[in-house]
Amino acid sequence: MALATPDLSGHTAFITGTTRGIGKRIALALAEAGCNVVSTGKTVDDSDSDLDGTIHETAAECEERGVDAHAIQLNLRDEEQVEAAAAEAIDVFGEVDIVINNASAIQMASVEELPANRFDLLTDVNIRGTYLTCRAFIPHLKEIGGGQILTNAPPVKMDRAPGEAAYAWSKMGMTFVTLSLASELRGTGISANSFWPVTAIDxxxxxxxxxxxxxxxxxxxxxxxxxxxxxxxxxxxTGNAVYDEDVLREAGVTDFERYNCTEGDPTPLSAQLFDPDYERP
Structure with a gap:
């Protein structure tokens, strides 16, 4: 059974990290569902980069799908930039009722090998960036009577992460902020949940x-x-940290082959990274 696409017409989503990869795919999927998109990230010119993609290209591709889109350059480590980006998005669209914390930094290394400044980067972008983005939109979401906050981060179920302590700490911190917000905002019409893939994503x-x-x-x-x-x-x-397979199974999806990069059932690497005891249903 294929997933039914919801009608998101009349909604606007502010998404961090839409230049490429998961963030871009989320932006395009929402646009295909009728949702206006605020495309944010650091890359506005890829001419001198080995990596393709800019926030403007993503915005343009969203508009090709029939919605309005707006690109804002954003460094999540800069509090003033985050607050200004939220204000600009609200000014452009009037209402922003979906906030998706997708952007994050990644560095796999042992404690001995990872310098303190890289630890600070992971913490600042992942945990602090999520915190700042949510905080910037909460007054607006309350004013319009509700909305949804989603964070690309795993269930918090591990007690150690050899070789990836800083990254794991920062990703779990994103979830902790999100779930804490769910409790703080209960009754306001604002939901907050985190989502995470069972397998590594290409x-x-x-x-x-x-x-x-x-x-x-x-x-x-x-x-x-x-x-x-x-x-x-x-x-x-609200207040849930969920795996992609579990959510999609609940929605009636039974065939996951179309998501695989090769034939066969992928190893649940991503879930095992944060939950060594994870077993597929």
């Missing part, structure tokens, strides 16, 4: 850090479909 970071092979990966489409399903739920669904 992105530049996955390839760069050697997280398995193509046999272990899935397309970013599975994460985008998970976001669509979560956005189709009402405000009572």
């Amino acid at each position: 992105t530049r970071a996955t390839r760069y850090f050697g997280m398995g092979t193509e046999d272990d990966w899935r397309s970013p489409v599975i994460v985008a479909d998970t976001v669509l399903e979560l956005l189709d739920r009402d405000e009572e669904f």
Whole structure:
């Protein structure tokens, strides 16, 4: 059974990290569902980069799908930039009722090998960036009577992460902020949940850090479909940290082959990274 696409006409989403990979796929999926998109990230010119993609290209591709889009250059480590970006998005669209914390930095290394400034980067972009983005939109979401906050981060179930302590700490911190917000905002019409893929997703970071092979990966489409399903739920669904497969199974998806990069069932690398005891249903 295929996932039914919700009608997001009349909604506007502010998404961090839309230049490429998972963030771009989420932006395009929401646009295909009728949602206006605020495309944010650091890259506005890729002419001198080995990586393709800019926030403006993503915005343009969203508009090709029939919605309005707006690109804002954003450094999540800069509090003033985050607040200004939120204000600009609200000024352009009037209302922004979906906030998706997708952007994050990644660095896999042991404590001995990872310098303090890289630890600070992971903490600042991932945890602090999520905190700042949510905080910038909360007054607006309360004013318009509700909205949804989604964060690309895992369930908090591990007690150690050899070789990846700083990254794991920062990703779990994103979830902790999100779930704490869910409790703080209960009754306001604002929901807050986090989502995470069971398997590693085929992105530049996955390839760069050697997280398995193509046999272990899935397309970013599975994460985008998970976001669509979560956005189709009402405000009572809040305070959850969920895996993509679990969400999609609940929505009636039984065939996951179309998400795989190769034939066969991928190893649940991403879930195991944060939950060594994870077993597929």
